[in-house]
Amino acid sequence: MVNDPLNLDESGEWVGEWWLPSAPADQVPGVLRYEPERGLELSLIGTFEDRVMSSPSSSGVAVHGGQRTWEVIHGAAERFEITLLDCVPTHSRRSIGGRVKGPDKQTVAVMTALIGVHARGEDEPAFSAAEVSVEDFGLWVASSVFDGFVGAPDGKLDGSGGISVKPVEPQSVVAEGTEFRVTHRHTLPFFDRRKGETVGRMRDTAFMRVVPPEPFSLSDALGSASLVQDLIALATHRAAGVIWLRLESVRNSAAPQNGCLASRRNVDVLYSPSALGKHDAKAVDHHRVLFTCASLPFEEIMPRWCKAHRRLQAATNMILGLRYAPARYIENNLLTAVGAAEVLHRGLRIDERPFPAGTFKAMRDAMLAQVPEEFRDTFKRSLRNDPTLRDRLHALAARPDQEAITLLMPDVGRWANRATRARNDLAHEGRTSDHSMDELIAVVDVTTAVVILNVLHELGLPAERQREIVQEHPQLRATSQRAHRWLVSPEIGD
Known part of the structure; x- marks a missing residue:
């Protein structure tokens, strides 16, 4: 589906025009490519000036003094506004001195791409909500739109059965001012008719929607994604990869237009999380999961996890x-x-404390009195009541x-x-x-x-x-x- 989020384990390509925010009129054609294992790379037909030139010397020749990097590059490609963050030129080839003049070329490594918005940087409060899908999240929430049965009158299978679909009410809780909501998105029934068989299928995707009280930045959104990722990793006792991350721009208009509400302005995030999720990989065996929302309700676990994650983050x-x-x-x-x-x-x-504070101080003072003065400070630092x-x-x-x-x-x-x-x-x-x-x-x-x-x-x-x-x-x-x-x-x- 066109509106599906961009999975981080799938390749992508965007052909368009690219420019620096400080010079929007100087646009350079190029292709942005994303590969799950290699990340993001922008290939330009043309160049942004990446050389840092020092002032001319006494001979009148400017000296190459280093290389530029760009915090933000904007683009327009495949009908999308695109923001590239933390961009580093890795190769620039200029056609100076060639027998035939050809186009300059430049390759730029990119850390993060926002597909669907022009943002000023990763700390700009440009988003109103974040949605994140993590491996085995659907198993952890212990809910599904699907229900099935197999016909077995008198204990014998008769070949009948069925799968029913019923929308699931979102589970929602507010923790530390932020709303966390478990949401399901499912497709309509689809029959794939083949020459030798017919396959009927639907798809149910469970994900977390995070809505802070105020507009938030990409950095905040990445923190929310890590919060959910760490929770599922703890619950499943294994690495949990991020499958996709989608943001909602604050530039959405809630006012009716021609009698209809404006659709959400979604922004897909392409980046390298601590673990890359595989959306088609087989789910973990439920026997290997430490806990789910069936054993600890979602409305209880999220507020507790937000507190514990902040307080115990180093240990976790x-x-x-x-x-x-x-x-x-x-x-x-x-x-x-x-x-x-x-x-x-x-x-x-x-x-x-092993000793009451007063007792420890008296013991320490007594010991320090026996230590030569030149060693006293060192000895004192070694005495701790921990x-x-x-x-x-x-x-x-x-x-x-x-x-x-x-x-x-x-x-x-x-x-x-x-x-x-x-x-x-x-x-x-x-x-x-x-x-x-x-x-x-x-x-x-x-x-x-x-x-x-x-x-x-x-x-x-x-x-x-x-x-x-x-x-x-x-x-x-x-x-x-x-x-x-x-x-x-x-x-x-x-």
Whole structure:
């Protein structure tokens, strides 16, 4: 369909005229091409001046002093206004000195393209709403316009059945002043008649619509897309790619024209998200999903996620990074997982000081009195009344449902000790010779699971569902098996 959003995993091409906003009369013909794996490239027949020329020297010759880049390029192509952002010339060929004069050529790498609007920059508040589609979003929202049945009178299939379509009411909630709405868009029935068969099909697309209270910028829209993407990545326990992102321009006219309301002015965004969504790829198995809106209602999860994402973003970014990046080096994964646990503990603001403030000050003053004056400042900086990493790990393990934690690992103390020892050995000595590879894998997986269970606990996931996740999710079940083998104190193992 012409009005379908532009999928980020599909190629595109726009032929038109292009110009710098400061010189709209100087238009250059060219082609904008988008390839999912390569990104955006503008090929011009002609050039924008990309040379920075210094003032003429004493000989009267200007010296080439560098290369220009352009924050914004505007274009008109395929009946669309187009804005290109963060543009860098990668190749310019001028025909000076040739036997036959030919056109100059220039190639420009582009970070982001807005198809459908001329914007002044990524921070211009030019949009009123954003719509984003993320992989497995339809599975997560646990709703569909489709309903089906198979005829089986007396328990025997009789060949009858049917698929019915009923529009789904949007689910909507306001969180921190912004409206988040789950919306379904479905096509009409279509019969594809082939020589040997007939295929009937419809399509249901679920996506998130985000409507802030005030006009917002592209930067804000990308932040909203990341918010939704991170939520689905957490819920599915895997990388979740963005399939498409569409904005609604504030330049829409809500006033009737010739008796009809003006249609929305949609703006498609082409960019490189942290993960590229595949719109035709098979959905994740529902057994591998940590939670959906069936276990935690959408009206509850979104306000909680907005708060948790802002407050715990550093920790969630580190853990989600293990889902997006290949897990090739156990040392990197160890630092990331244990670091995420430490950052999460700080973000939750549940620190308990080892000593009362007055007691600690008296102890510190007494020790400092015994230190030579030239070393006193250095020694003072090393004395901190903060919980240790081992204390932080114990505190995190005490927060989620305790039965779920017991199912995950039999010995919290052993895990906290071995995780602390491994992190410290690696950070201070550059090696983990006291740990086998299998034990390190167990430490990383258990620590990651503890962080995830804490985030889910913050979101209000019921205790029963936390237990089900540990028992039924294939990856967490394997983590539990490793913990029972490698993270058990000798006396417990005996």
